Amino acid sequence: MSTCFFRSRFFLFIILSFVVLGCSGSDNRSSYSDDLADREISDSNGSTDYNDSDSTQITGTDQSQDTTAESTDSNSQSEIDTDFVKTVNNCDRGSYSELYKNVPPSTIPPGGLVLENVPQFIAFGFDDNTYDDSMTWITEYLKGVKNPAGTGNECTFDNMDVHVSFFVSTHSGISSAALINSWEAAYSAGHEIGDHTDTHDKDILTAYNTGGDSGISGWQSEITTCNNFLTENANVSPGDIVGFRTPFLAYSPATFTAVKNENFLYDCSIEHYMTGNGFDWPYTLDSGKSSSTYATGEPGSIPGLWEMPVGEFMPEGSWSGVTGFDWNVWCQKKMSKDDAVKLWMDSLKLRMEGNASLYIEPNRAPFFIGVHTDIYSEFNDDANTNCSETWTSRRSALEEFITQALAYNKDVRIVSYNEVVSWMQRPIGLDGTLSPPGE
Numbered sequence: 001m002s003t004c005f006f007r008s009r010f011f012l013f014i015i016l017s018f019v020v021l022g023c024s025g026s027d028n029r030s031s032y033s034d035d036l037a038d039r040e041i042s043d044s045n046g047s048t049d050y051n052d053s054d055s056t057q058i059t060g061t062d063q064s065q066d067t068t069a070e071s072t073d074s075n076s077q078s079e080i081d082t083d084f085v086k087t088v089n090n091c092d093r094g095s096y097s098e099l100y101k102n103v104p105p106s107t108i109p110p111g112g113l114v115l116e117n118v119p120q121f122i123a124f125g126f127d128d129n130t131y132d133d134s135m136t137w138i139t140e141y142l143k144g145v146k147n148p149a150g151t152g153n154e155c156t157f158d159n160m161d162v163h164v165s166f167f168v169s170t171h172s173g174i175s176s177a178a179l180i181n182s183w184e185a186a187y188s189a190g191h192e193i194g195d196h197t198d199t200h201d202k203d204i205l206t207a208y209n210t211g212g213d214s215g216i217s218g219w220q221s222e223i224t225t226c227n228n229f230l231t232e233n234a235n236v237s238p239g240d241i242v243g244f245r246t247p248f249l250a251y252s253p254a255t256f257t258a259v260k261n262e263n264f265l266y267d268c269s270i271e272h273y274m275t276g277n278g279f280d281w282p283y284t285l286d287s288g289k290s291s292s293t294y295a296t297g298e299p300g301s302i303p304g305l306w307e308m309p310v311g312e313f314m315p316e317g318s319w320s321g322v323t324g325f326d327w328n329v330w331c332q333k334k335m336s337k338d339d340a341v342k343l344w345m346d347s348l349k350l351r352m353e354g355n356a357s358l359y360i361e362p363n364r365a366p367f368f369i370g371v372h373t374d375i376y377s378e379f380n381d382d383a384n385t386n387c388s389e390t391w392t393s394r395r396s397a398l399e400e401f402i403t404q405a406l407a408y409n410k411d412v413r414i415v416s417y418n419e420v421v422s423w424m425q426r427p428i429g430l431d432g433t434l435s436p437p438g439e
């Protein structure tokens with residue numbers, strides 16, 4: 001009886017989702033953040049938007065030469081680097097051969113661990129990152145912020161520093177020394193640096209996406225230029241750039257072929273929706289993407305490549321979510337600081353407590369929060385004109401959410417995306433239970 005009722009509610013939800021999205025959601029999503037970023041780039045003379053960029057121009061000649069050399073190196077690996085797990089911290093998750101490499105989409109926690117023994121991960125993924133003042137703000141703010149003590153086990157990030165991920169668009173030749181230094185400072189502080197292409201240019205990337213197989217080389221050029229810029233200028237170790245997010249969440253099979261060819265460990269570009277069983281946990285693309293996604297494009301089968309679902313922020317007691325990026329909160333919905341913090345806390349509580357009135361069970365799926373340091377910059381005239389609250393209030397909203405989330409439940413762990421992957425490769429319970437190998 002209750003199952004039938006649940007199913008009818010679920011199908012109603014699916015139908016409503018498509019109606020709502022068909023009318024506005026997908027349009028809103030595609031305009032997300034990327035309007036903001038587009039304007040920054042197109043407005044840019046190379047000075048105001050990237051802060052003192054005149055001081056260190058990167059010459060195009062050097063850049064292209066280095067790109068070629070690095071590209072050869074990275075292509076010499078024929079398979080995705082599933083050995084990454086050993087490098088993320090001192091946790092011993094067993095031998096390489098015992099790691100999980102083929103994990104299908106699921107709303108059930110991995111490794112056979114019971115729900116109460118699974119950390120509730122929160123992972124911030126900051127895109128773009130073209131203003132040094134807000135890069136420096138979040139890096140400095142997080143210094144000394146630690147996860148709950150747990151049992152002191154590094155494998156579940158107990159008492160470890162809170163880390164976040166920065167998916168950087170490098171804009172080689174334009175980015176200022178101060179900005180590059182801010183990326184390096186974040187990396188040095190233990191945060192993750194990922195790839196968000198070099199140009200972030202909508203026209204260029206759209207051409208690659210509509211060009212069939214001929215777009216693959218264009219995507220690879222964007223990706224390797226970004227990677228090489230980060231390794232050569234921000235001193236990021238090449239082996240540490242393991243994650244990719246596509247601008248505008250726009251991708252084609254060519255994008256994913258390039259991501260595969262460049263040996264990324266994970267992608268985080270596909271928007272997913274919640275079902276009555278909760279959001280999907282991260283999974284590998286061995287059999288393609290989950291059925292619970294808004295995206296219509298098929299990444300195809302990419303064995304071993306992890307997909308970190310872009311979710312939605314879910315208001316309490318509602319099936320109608322907000323696309324899971326801060327641009328939608330501040331610049332589209334124009335929410336107040338208090339409402340934004342509540343929306344994020346509601347989304348967290350939904351994962352840990354479920355919602356009886358909506359027939360949603362808790363499943364502790366990681367809470368991936370899409371953000372942009374640019375929206376928290378003093379100098380981003382676009383955001384400071386067109387988005388809600390002031391840049392100082394928006395900063396304080398994020399700080400307040402982090403504080404509330406860490407105090408809310410002892411099982412919460414704020415970690416970077418690559419740390420979530422390392423845990424997924426061999427899940428370990430909060431009580432130290434090691435999941436059986438080979439699942």
Ligand SMILES: [Zn+2]
Nearest residue numbers: 127128247248
């Ligand atoms: Zn972007």
